[in-house]
Amino acid sequence: NATPVRRALLSVSDKTGIVEFARGLTEHGVELLSTGGTFRLLQENAIAVKEVSEHTGFPEIMDGRVKTLHPKIHGGILARRGQDDAVMAENDITPIDMVVVNLYPFAATVAKPDCTLEDAIENIDIGGPTMVRACAKNHAYTTIVVNSSDYARVLGELAAQDGHVSRATRFDLAVKAFEHTAGYDGAIADYLGRKVDAADEVFPRTFNLQLDKKQDMRYGENPHQQAAFYIDPQAREPSVATAKMLQGKPLSYNNVADTDAAFECVKAFSETACVIVKHANPCGVAIGATPLAAYDKAFATDPTSAFGGIIAFNTPLDAETAQAIIDRQFVEVIIAPGVSDEAAAIVANKQNVRLLDVSAHWPAEQQPALDFKRVNGGLLVQERDDGMVTRDELTVVSQRAPSEQELRDLAFAWRVAKFVKSNAIVYAKEGQTVGVGAGQMSRVYSAKIAGIKAADEGLSVPGSVMASDAFFPFRDGIDAAAAAGITAVIQPGGSMRDQEVIDAANEAGIAMVFTGMRHFRH
Numbered sequence: 001n002a003t004p005v006r007r008a009l010l011s012v013s014d015k016t017g018i019v020e021f022a023r024g025l026t027e028h029g030v031e032l033l034s035t036g037g038t039f040r041l042l043q044e045n046a047i048a049v050k051e052v053s054e055h056t057g058f059p060e061i062m063d064g065r066v067k068t069l070h071p072k073i074h075g076g077i078l079a080r081r082g083q084d085d086a087v088m089a090e091n092d093i094t095p096i097d098m099v100v101v102n103l104y105p106f107a108a109t110v111a112k113p114d115c116t117l118e119d120a121i122e123n124i125d126i127g128g129p130t131m132v133r134a135c136a137k138n139h140a141y142t143t144i145v146v147n148s149s150d151y152a153r154v155l156g157e158l159a160a161q162d163g164h165v166s167r168a169t170r171f172d173l174a175v176k177a178f179e180h181t182a183g184y185d186g187a188i189a190d191y192l193g194r195k196v197d198a199a200d201e202v203f204p205r206t207f208n209l210q211l212d213k214k215q216d217m218r219y220g221e222n223p224h225q226q227a228a229f230y231i232d233p234q235a236r237e238p239s240v241a242t243a244k245m246l247q248g249k250p251l252s253y254n255n256v257a258d259t260d261a262a263f264e265c266v267k268a269f270s271e272t273a274c275v276i277v278k279h280a281n282p283c284g285v286a287i288g289a290t291p292l293a294a295y296d297k298a299f300a301t302d303p304t305s306a307f308g309g310i311i312a313f314n315t316p317l318d319a320e321t322a323q324a325i326i327d328r329q330f331v332e333v334i335i336a337p338g339v340s341d342e343a344a345a346i347v348a349n350k351q352n353v354r355l356l357d358v359s360a361h362w363p364a365e366q367q368p369a370l371d372f373k374r375v376n377g378g379l380l381v382q383e384r385d386d387g388m389v390t391r392d393e394l395t396v397v398s399q400r401a402p403s404e405q406e407l408r409d410l411a412f413a414w415r416v417a418k419f420v421k422s423n424a425i426v427y428a429k430e431g432q433t434v435g436v437g438a439g440q441m442s443r444v445y446s447a448k449i450a451g452i453k454a455a456d457e458g459l460s461v462p463g464s465v466m467a468s469d470a471f472f473p474f475r476d477g478i479d480a481a482a483a484a485g486i487t488a489v490i491q492p493g494g495s496m497r498d499q500e501v502i503d504a505a506n507e508a509g510i511a512m513v514f515t516g517m518r519h520f521r522h
């Protein structure tokens with residue numbers, strides 16, 4: 001095992017807890033070296049400390065750009081104890097057994113709206129990461145501490161192990177140290193990458209995703225695939241990533257994916273709404289006067305698929321709704337912005353149900369976000385589909401204009417269609433999905449499926465409206481809708497054969513509006 005910690009170098013930007021930690025170190029007989037600001041703080045607190053410049057015999061120069069970059073520092077950190085002793089003695093290098101460093105606050109600096117390129121550059125720490133990496137590399141002999149949350153653990157070990165830090169802890173801290181510097185360089189590359197040709201390049205040249213592991217999973221999409229869930233540590237929007245789990249088995253891979261689909265969809269509504277998702281698609285969506293009314297209607301769309309589904313609300317879960325769900329169906333996940341105590345107690349009768357509360361981040365404030373799609377060997381990156389047309393942006397293209405009720409249903413169906421996998425067809429009536437056709441390779445089949453589902457569940461299609469996530473390439477989709485009794489259609493328009501499609505609508509007395517915006521979702 002390594003020698004006891006005799007000398008430590010402390011150089012921190014974030015000075016949280018450093019005084020107490022330094023004092024603790026001196027109580028174990030550790031000699032302290034420190035840089036300008038850290039040195040002064042320790043001195044003010046009557047802690048025995050020596051300035052790095054005194055140790056090296058070389059002053060801190062260039063406004064601090066060169067303070068610890070010296071062979072007496074790096075030799076002291078990197079020396080292999082036993083093996084390099086002679087060369088150390090020859091060059092008057094004494095060992096440094098512990099390095100306590102956190103870096104210039106680059107991310108916080110560039111997050112400030114008035115940050116200039118010069119500010120950013122000055123906040124690129126060079127000496128800090130150099131020491132961190134040197135010390136982490138030499139963890140067989142040395143201890144690197146980059147996070148104030150580890151101070152107590154280190155002092156605890158010194159106390160328990162007669163001034164030593166265990167090999168396991170030194171190794172663990174070294175891993176954390178490299179994670180720290182990797183994240184740091186990632187943030188710099190990200191920031192500078194965005195500056196390059198910023199005028200015509202929206203996306204940076206390289207992507208550095210720093211994600212923190214939230215949980216390991218028993219398995220992935222299938223039992224033979226291992227999996228874990230990583231989240232963006234900056235995420236503030238209410239989501240499956242920021243949700244608080246109130247009860248239930250750990251979320252599975254498919255649970256997370258489906259909960260995301262359900263909750264992102266229900267967030268799109270300003271009215272009280274409920275979304276039930278199965279296999280990444282909404283199988284029932286409804287708005288209602290109460291959460292229970294919305295749930296009843298959403299469930300009625302497709303009770304068969306709702307079995308084992310994920311249920312999302314955009315209002316707190318109340319007792320009557322919780323009771324209705326538990327009495328009626330097998331449910332994997334319920335997610336809502338708040339859960340009443342009574343509702344929580346009711347769900348507690350089914351311990352396997354995963355109950356997620358997103359109220360900590362509610363109301364939903366949409367942040368600009370990116371979407372990623374993996375392809376073999378790469379990643380497709382795009383802005384999230386945050387587009388949504390308003391009523392005034394709709395163009396009536398049919399002879400008959402939609403009625404007020406039809407317009408409301410068209411707006412509702414359009415909102416749902418955005419969250420259904422393409423080709424997406426949604427039949428809706430009075431704030432309720434009547435049939436959903438998802439993920440078909442041809443639009444006309446999605447339309448047929450929406451109709452079949454409605455018929456199978458005993459819902460009558462006549463009088464419903466239809467939304468299509470992209471334009472109809474041919475009139476057959478409209479003909480099928482007309483045969484089913486659809487009275488109004490919302491779609492982006494923009495097909496070569498738009499006129500043929502409009503003619504089909506007019507022949508059937510269908511009102512049709514164009515959105516001018518499509519919502520593919522694959």
Ligand code: 93A
Nearest residue numbers: 013036037038065067068103104126127128
């Ligand atoms: O400007 S630096 O890249 N040059 C250095 O030689 C150096 N050594 C330590 N920045 C350097 N540091 C950083 O100074 C540390 O990483 C730490 O964040 C900060 C502590 O400075 P002070 O003790 O003066 O507050």
